[in-house]
Every structure is written in C-alpha cells, then in structure tokens.
Amino acid sequence: MKKIVFFYAAAMLGLSIPTQAQNKLIVNADQGKTLISKHIYGHFSEHLGHCIYGGYWVGEGSSIPNTRGIRNDVVKALKDISIPNLRWPGGCFADEYHWQDGIGPRAQRPKMVNTHWGGVVEDNSFGTHEFLDLCEQLGCEPYICGNLGSGTVEEMSKWVEYITFDGESPMANLRKQNGREKPWKVKFWGVGNENWGCGGNMTADFYADQYRRYATYCRNYGDNRLVKIAGGPNADDYNWSETLMKNVGNQMQAMSLHYYAVTNWNKKGSATQFNEADYFTTMDKAIFMDELVTKHSTIMDKYDPRKRIALMPDEWGTWWDVEPGTNPGFLYQQNTMRDAILAAVTLNVFNAHADRVKMANIAQTVNVLQAVILTDNEKMLLTPTYWTFYLYKVHQDATLLPISFSCNKYELNGRSMDAVSVSASKDASGKIHITLVNIDPNKEQSIDAILRGFTGKSVSGKILTSANIADHNTFDKPNTVALKDFKGAKLSKDALTVQLPSKSVVLLEID
Ligand code: AHR
Numbered sequence: 100m101k102k103i104v105f106f107y108a109a110a111m112l113g114l115s116i117p118t119q120a121q122n123k124l125i126v127n128a129d130q131g132k133t134l135i136s137k138h139i140y141g142h143f144s145e146h147l148g149h150c151i152y153g154g155y156w157v158g159e160g161s162s163i164p165n166t167r168g169i170r171n172d173v174v175k176a177l178k179d180i181s182i183p184n185l186r187w188p189g190g191c192f193a194d195e196y197h198w199q200d201g202i203g204p205r206a207q208r209p210k211m212v213n214t215h216w217g218g219v220v221e222d223n224s225f226g227t228h229e230f231l232d233l234c235e236q237l238g239c240e241p242y243i244c245g246n247l248g249s250g251t252v253e254e255m256s257k258w259v260e261y262i263t264f265d266g267e268s269p270m271a272n273l274r275k276q277n278g279r280e281k282p283w284k285v286k287f288w289g290v291g292n293e294n295w296g297c298g299g300n301m302t303a304d305f306y307a308d309q310y311r312r313y314a315t316y317c318r319n320y321g322d323n324r325l326v327k328i329a330g331g332p333n334a335d336d337y338n339w340s341e342t343l344m345k346n347v348g349n350q351m352q353a354m355s356l357h358y359y360a361v362t363n364w365n366k367k368g369s370a371t372q373f374n375e376a377d378y379f380t381t382m383d384k385a386i387f388m389d390e391l392v393t394k395h396s397t398i399m400d401k402y403d404p405r406k407r408i409a410l411m412p413d414e415w416g417t418w419w420d421v422e423p424g425t426n427p428g429f430l431y432q433q434n435t436m437r438d439a440i441l442a443a444v445t446l447n448v449f450n451a452h453a454d455r456v457k458m459a460n461i462a463q464t465v466n467v468l469q470a471v472i473l474t475d476n477e478k479m480l481l482t483p484t485y486w487t488f489y490l491y492k493v494h495q496d497a498t499l500l501p502i503s504f505s506c507n508k509y510e511l512n513g514r515s516m517d518a519v520s521v522s523a524s525k526d527a528s529g530k531i532h533i534t535l536v537n538i539d540p541n542k543e544q545s546i547d548a549i550l551r552g553f554t555g556k557s558v559s560g561k562i563l564t565s566a567n568i569a570d571h572n573t574f575d576k577p578n579t580v581a582l583k584d585f586k587g588a589k590l591s592k593d594a595l596t597v598q599l600p601s602k603s604v605v606l607l608e609i610d
Contacts, residue, residue, distance in 0.1 A: 122504075123506075124503075124595075128551055128593075136496070140488060143187075145462075148217070167229075182239045188243075190463075285325075315350075329354045352409065355413045376512065378437055388415070434473070438482070440536055446491050453499045480572050482572060533606070539601055545598055553593055561584060561606045563604040
C-alpha cells in the first residue's frame with residue numbers, strides 16, 4: 100500500500116519513477132541497407148489562416164525583417180531544422196486554386212474567396228513566384244499540389260509548363276514576362292488533394308480515371324522529372340489504395356496518405372487542457388500510424404513488390420479545437436509536449452518504413468494545426484514540435500539501422516501500449532543516432548542496449564522534456580519547453596545504458 104501511495108504521490112508531483120531495466124534494445128549497426136529519405140521530414144503550408152499571410156508573407160513594405168516579402172526569422176528557423184521540402188498551396192485550397200490568378204503584378208491580381216478557410220478574401224499576393232522564391236530561400240524542394248477538383252487538365256498542364264519549360268512557349272514566355280527568365284526545378288507534383296472529400300467528393304474509380312487523364316499532360320520538360328503524387332486514401336480507406344494501385348499503378352510515382360490523430364471530429368479537445376486519459380488516447384492514435392502504413396504498404400506490395408511507388412503521408416499531425424477567441428476557420432492551435440511526443444513517435448514510425456515511405460509532411464508549418472512555428476505580428480516562437488524536428492534532422496538521408504526491441508508497457512485504466520519508441524540510423528560519417536521517446540508521462544525507463552557490430556568511443560545527447568505534458572511555449576515565455584544536454588547515457592564499447600526520463604524525447608549521438 101505504501102508503495103502505491105508513493106507512486107501516486109510521485110506521479111501527481113510530476114516526478115519520474117524509476118523502473119527496472121526491462122527495456123532491451125539491439126541495434127544492428129552493421130546491417131543497414133535502407134536510406135531514410137530526408138523528405139520524410141517535410142512540411143505543408145496552405146492558404147489557411149495565418150500560415151501564408153503573417154506566417155511567411157508580410158510583404159516587401161513590412162517593418163518585420165523580410166527578403167522580398169518573406170519573413171527572415173521564419174526562414175532561418177526552418178533552415179535550422181533542414182526543412183527538405185514544402186507542400187503548397189493546399190490542402191483543400193489546392194482544388195480551388197487557379198494559379199494564373201497568382202502571377203503578374205500583385206496589384207492587378209484578382210481576388211477570390213477562400214471558401215474552405217474562414218471565407219476570407221484571398222488577394223493572391225502570394226503565388227507561384229513567391230512560393231518558389233520561398234523554397235529557394237529555404238533551400239528546400241517545392242512540392243506543388245495541382246487543382247484536379249475544380250480545375251482543368253489544360254490549367255494543370257500549363258502550370259507545369261510555366262514553371263519548368265526552358266525555351267519558347269506561351270507559358271515559358273509568360274513566366275519570362277513576369278520576371279523569371281530561367282525555369283525552376285519542381286520535382287514533387289500532387290495531382291489533386293483529398294479527392295474523396297474536399298477535392299471533389301469522388302469515388303476511387305472515378306478519381307483513378309481522372310488522375311490518369313490529368314497526369315498524362317503533366318509533362319517532363321528537359322531534365323525536370325516529375326514525381327507525380329496521386330491523392331491517396333483517407334486514413335484506413337484501404338479500398339481507395341487498392342483501387343489506385345490496380346487502376347493507376349505505375350502511372351503514379353507516389354500515393355499520398357492523410358491521417359490526423361483525432362479521436363472525435365466533433366469534439367477534438369483543447370490543445371493545452373487535457374488529462375492523462377486524453378493523452379493516452381492521443382498516443383494510441385499516434386501509434387496507429389504504424390498500422391496504417393503497414394496495411395497500405397501491404398496492398399502496395401501486391402501490385403508493386405519492388406517498391407517503386409512511394410507512400411507519402413503528406414498530411415499528418417494533431418488537430419485540436421482552435422485557441423479560444425480565434426477564427427474557427429483558421430485552425431490556430433497551441434502545441435505542447437504531447438504534440439512533440441506524438442511527432443517523435445510518428446517520425447520513428449516513418450523511419451521504420453523507410454523502404455516504402457519516401458516523403459511525409461506535417462500539417463502545417465506556421466500558425467496552423469501542429470505548427471512548428473507560431474507568429475504574432477513581429478514575434479515568433481518555436482513550438483515543442485519544432486524541437487522534435489530539430490533533434491530528428493540527423494536521420495535525414497541516413498541509413499536506417501534495423502533494431503530489435505522489447506520494452507515495458509505504459510498502462511492506464513486497463514489499457515496499455517509500448518512505453519518507448521525507438522529509431523536508429525547511421526549517417527554518412529559513420530556516426531550512429533538513436534532517437535528514443537518515453538511515452539509514459541510518469542515513469543522513467545532504463546534501457547539496456549547493444550550496438551551489434553559497432554565499437555563506440557563516445558556518446559552525447561540532447562533531451563526534450565518538461566515538468567508537465569501540457570507544457571508549451573508562449574510569446575511571453577517562449578522557452579518553457581526547450582532542448583537541454585542529456586547526460587543519462589553511458590557507453591562501454593558496444594554496450595549502452597540509458598536512463599530515459601518520463602515524457603521525453605532523446606537524441607543520442609554515438610561515434
Ligand atoms: O490541413 C488542413 C486540411 O486538412 C487540408 O486542407 C485538407 O487536405 C485536410 O482535410
């Protein structure tokens with residue numbers, strides 16, 4: 100009884116309770132063969148709320164420091180996490196967007212209503228040139244999603260020509276008139292978005308036919324090779340994947356997957372006010388990503404055993420009620436340690452499936468949903484999720500190391516899940532990186548690991564944790580949740596022991 104009271108009291112005080120070492124990890128350091136595509140660490144930005152306007156774009160005349168209208172602070176923060184690609188202009192917005200409205204002199208661009216997101220006026224001041232300038236400033240690959248839902252084949256085809264054709268043609272000439280002589284390189288091209296829903300409410304069969312038609316006219320100009328991405332399933336709609344794999348097959352280079360960790364779409368819950376049962380359910384939803392990716396991959400394997408077609412979860416993350424007092428159509432939410440842990444678990448899942456998952460995009464970069472950055476006029480803060488991406492950048496283009504792992508359970512109200520999530524990779528210089536997540540908000544975990552086939556000289560680490568899982572950063576207190584050095588790992592040749600604090604994300608570097 101005394102023991103129970105102690106554990107209960109410690110948990111209430113937010114103290115870590117040590118557990119016995121039942122977490123056994125083997126990292127097969129000499130057996131890696133799959134590259135973790137850097138594009139798994141991609142982002143998504145839509146014309147939604149203050150993602151584009153206020154988030155990236157402040158205009159050239161703004162007092163907020165900017166380069167050609169794009170905020171310098173946001174660009175720097177995203178470069179610091181090595182953002183590999185950026186998906187734009189939506190989302191649902193993409194299937195209502197007419198790209199020709201967003202080129203030419205800004206003052207002359209037509210306005211439109213953003214029907215999906217708050218019914219606000221979109222003045223098209225951020226268009227193709229501005230987006231591609233943003234990507235150049237970020238040093239990342241652009242990922243453009245074309246309008247299949249309400250556009251035409253001709254419109255999409257001309258957009259590709261406008262951006263990528265080097266020579267004499269009506270669209271290339273128009274681009275030059277608008278100030279860009281040389282074409283851009285754009286590899287990633289989405290052929291519609293959520294065409295089972297906001298992108299046209301289509302059946303899988305109908306979309307598959309439409310995809311083939313649209314994709315036919317998205318041409319490869321010069322050496323610009325498009326990776327055409329079909330609008331894939333909504334979460335566990337396995338019939339959608341099956342139909343696309345059967346009817347589209349190798350006419351697509353990738354299929355997207357959309358999944359948000361939401362329990363009840365009518366009552367999503369507060370981003371910052373939640374109890375442990377809510378937390379548990381969210382973690383359960385995060386881990387479900389593994390089942391989704393596994394099952395969609397199994398379907399893909401049937402038609403594409405050589406894994407030439409990639410699975411790209413190009414919208415994922417948390418989706419809470421908007422912050423009180425903000426426009427419900429703007430999807431502005433806070434971001435806590437819970438979000439950071441969910442991101443870490445999800446990224447470990449994508450790494451584990453790196454043979455099929457070649458890109459992923461968290462929704463959305465700035466001021467919308469599970470943002471890594473929040474802005475308030477000239478102020479900017481980095482959310483806990485940002486720090487997860489900061490820690491995980493070491494996995495970009497590193498070799499996935501196969502692991503075998505058995506671990507303790509995190510238990511609550513008769514339910515349980517693995518308490519720890521792990522991923523390991525070896526980078527080009529031979530260093531090993533291990534990312535560990537202790538999902539359990541109450542108990543520390545002791546981990547005994549063997550780095551099979553590797554003799555390590557030193558280990559260093561960084562940790563993201565906080566006193567409470569609901570801790571978050573505000574404009575007044577922007578560093579409540581921040582990275583610290585981690586001293587809880589000990590290495591002796593190939594043997595590693597780790598004391599992993601509760602509710603933490605840890606990166607270890609071993610060389
Ligand atoms: O990310 C917000 C919205 O979620 C996107 O516009 C849409 O694709 C999805 O339903």
